[in-house]
Amino acid sequence: MPDHAIVAEDVPAPEPERMSAVRTMVPAVGFSGTFVVARADRPLTDPASMQGSGCVPEWWARDGAWQILQASLGGDPRSSIVSGTQAPVLVAHVLHSDFVTVQAAGPSGLFWQCALSPVMARDYGFPEKWIGDADTVFRQACLWAREAGLRPDPSALRAALVAEGDPLAEALVFDLTQALGFRFDGGTPLDPSVTGS
Secondary structure (H helix, E strand, C coil): CCHHHCCCCCCCCCCCCHHHHHHCCCCCCCEEEEEEEEECCCCCHHHHHHHCCCEEEEEEEEECCCCEEEEEECCCCCCHHHHHCCEEEEEEEEEECCCEEEECCCCCCCCEEEEHHHHHHHHHHCCCCHCCCCCHHHHHHHHHHHHHCCCCCCCHHHHHHHHCCCCCHHHHHHHHHHHHHCCCCCEEEEHHHCCCC
16 A cells, blocks of 8 residues: 555644643643554564554454554554555554544545544644544545445444543544444453564
């Protein structure tokens, strides 16, 4: 999948300086980190997948050929993980368990993004264009899921897009992935010393 299909140039990723400013305003509580959903030949836990990202893998699960990886904050694994895939990819960044930014792309060039826990994202002053219109995001996410070969649950997807993290926004990542049609059951906690981080 070409890199430009992962992050659309006209829709920038969250500005690090803006997020740094937000971090200074809010006590460092809760989880801050990244979830990556991808279909890949090698495990997303492979140190080469995380090379240069600065992220530390913490948890990993599979749904057939699909994988989800949770990593602690420290960088952005997006480019290092997705550059070799030829399948849809979803990356979710969690900020202090308060809200989640989501970006998803597919080989066809389909791209969508949103913020989970949108009221909290607005309270942080997060840009409205990133939060997205729930109806538009819903349609794009359904198309993306079908491109991934999944069967999204429309009512669960609509609910996930407007739900607030209560109490933890990272739980919405699992609500979203399940609504899209993934079934990541179980999972494995990871020891950073074993994964090479």
